[in-house]
Amino acid sequence: MARPREFDTDVAVEQAMGLFRRLGYQATAMPRLTALLGIGSGSLYAAFGSKDGLYARALERYCDGLVASLDRDVRAGTDIRTALRGLLVTMATTDVADPELGCLLVSAATERAAHAGTVERVRLTVTAMESVLAEALHRARARGELSGEHSPVELARFLITFIQGIRVMGQARADRAFLESAISAALRVLD
Secondary structure, eight states, rough: OOOOOOSSSSHHHHHHHHHHHHHHHHHHHHHHHHHHHTHHHHHHHHSSHHHHHHHHHHHHHHHHHHHHHHHHHTTTTSSHHHHHHHHHHHHHHHHHTTTSSHHHHHHHHHHHHHOHHHHHHHHHHHHHHHHHHHHHHHHHHHHOOOOOOHHHHHHHHHHHHHHHHHHHHHTTTTTTHHHHHHHHHHHHHGG
């Protein structure tokens, strides 16, 4: 008879996600993971199959949260520019406050570009982000907040690329003034 798990897998995924965000996949060694989670490697393998399995679950949780947060944030402002500025300034502030807590989507795309499952998760997340932003921009256009010069899909793709760039610059220790200046310039594309 199998023994019941002695740890909460949801908590383990959340804790591992934080470690993967700080160190990346390669630098996160199994002994460090098991120590953080307070479990033996046998328990980790039984619950997740491997370090890769735990990483996949952590990345999935991170990406799902990222898309949900993006959707909430673009609906939060009185208009699309206010909502986007709030979202981007919050990201910049968070990154300046703790630059070592990187974006797991960025590190997944760069560090694990040869891993098919990771690449697919990144692609699905970017597609979902594009959908959220394009819908918000369509709504903004219908309210008269945007001109017809750029398509909402093109603007969404630009914003996704800019967001990931902001995350990279945060990890590169860009200061808040630099990031806010870049945000102001980027939002002018909506004029």
